Amino acid sequence: MRRDIFQAIADPTRRAIIALIALQAMTPNAIAENFHTTRQAVSKHLRILTECDLVKQEYQGREIYYTLEIEKMKEIDKWLEQYRKIWESRFNQLDNVLSTLKKQKK
Amino acid sequence: MRRDIFQAIADPTRRAIIALIALQAMTPNAIAENFHTTRQAVSKHLRILTECDLVKQEYQGREIYYTLEIEKMKEIDKWLEQYRKIWESRFNQLDNVLSTLKKQKK
DNA sequence: TATATATGCAACTTTTCGGTTTCGCAAATA
DNA sequence: TATTTGCGAAACCGAAAAGTTGCATATATA
Numbered sequence: 001m002r003r004d005i006f007q008a009i010a011d012p013t014r015r016a017i018i019a020l021i022a023l024q025a026m027t028p029n030a031i032a033e034n035f036h037t038t039r040q041a042v043s044k045h046l047r048i049l050t051e052c053d054l055v056k057q058e059y060q061g062r063e064i065y066y067t068l069e070i071e072k073m074k075e076i077d078k079w080l081e082q083y084r085k086i087w088e089s090r091f092n093q094l095d096n097v098l099s100t101l102k103k104q105k106k
Numbered sequence: 107m108r109r110d111i112f113q114a115i116a117d118p119t120r121r122a123i124i125a126l127i128a129l130q131a132m133t134p135n136a137i138a139e140n141f142h143t144t145r146q147a148v149s150k151h152l153r154i155l156t157e158c159d160l161v162k163q164e165y166q167g168r169e170i171y172y173t174l175e176i177e178k179m180k181e182i183d184k185w186l187e188q189y190r191k192i193w194e195s196r197f198n199q200l201d202n203v204l205s206t207l208k209k210q211k212k
Numbered sequence: 213t214a215t216a217t218a219t220g221c222a223a224c225t226t227t228t229c230g231g232t233t234t235c236g237c238a239a240a241t242a
Numbered sequence: 243t244a245t246t247t248g249c250g251a252a253a254c255c256g257a258a259a260a261g262t263t264g265c266a267t268a269t270a271t272a
Binding site: 011013037038040044045061063 | 230231240
């Protein structure tokens with residue numbers, strides 16, 4: 001099953017998990033303590049996040065630390081770029097209108 | 107039913123619709139021509155996009171033109187901001203390492 | 213006025229999703 | 243060695259999502 005980063009961040013619990021491990025690597029149990037769900041449910045979310053390379057696993061004995069793969073987040077930023085161009089150009093247009101009004105005032 | 111912008115952009119068809127109407131306002135029929143689904147399916151997507159204020163409707167006779175509400179896209183950018191800080195700080199750390207190496211060379 | 217067109221909405225179906233429960237396995241510990 | 247602990251995987255379940263079909267309605271057009 002091919003996972004997509006946009007699908008991965010669609011779920012609020014997964015976004016919260018991302019926010020958590022962005023601060024420090026955590027084990028599934030430690031992550032689950034922050035939610036009102038079972039560890040297994042968290043494990044499922046972690047699997048989805050892993051499948052689309054948003055998180056990485058670090059094995060340490062029988063514990064598995066999950067870390068955020070921050071580079072992957074840039075993909076969203078990249079997608080957003082095309083729209084950022086639009087809202088910035090619109091802002092410039094508004095800027096032009098304002099400066100035109102200013103000139104007319106003079 | 108409360109809609110979320112992250113859920114809205116999770117669907118690839120909806121992202122494609124957003125990309126389409128970002129260029130110019132379009133009617134449901136015109137949008138549907140670009141996909142291998144029925145007009146009704148597109149209408150459903152448009153409804154979801156409308157519910158979370160990502161698109162606006164402009165009535166013109168019996169036609170309805172859908173336009174992208176670009177301001178709403180900034181919400182994603184805002185969410186991304188916290189992670190942008192992280193990857194930028196990591197970049198700076200790397201930058202420091204590089205400049206340290208450079209100094210040692212001298 | 214009769215017909216065609218553009219659209220939304222409701223009902224229904226199939227698929228997907230998020231969750232729980234149960235299990236098995238490997239590592240730590242008594 | 244026996245038991246506890248940390249974890250993933252599979253089976254199952256209910257809810258939601260995405261799609262289709264079949265309407266109803268309003269606006270054009272012949």
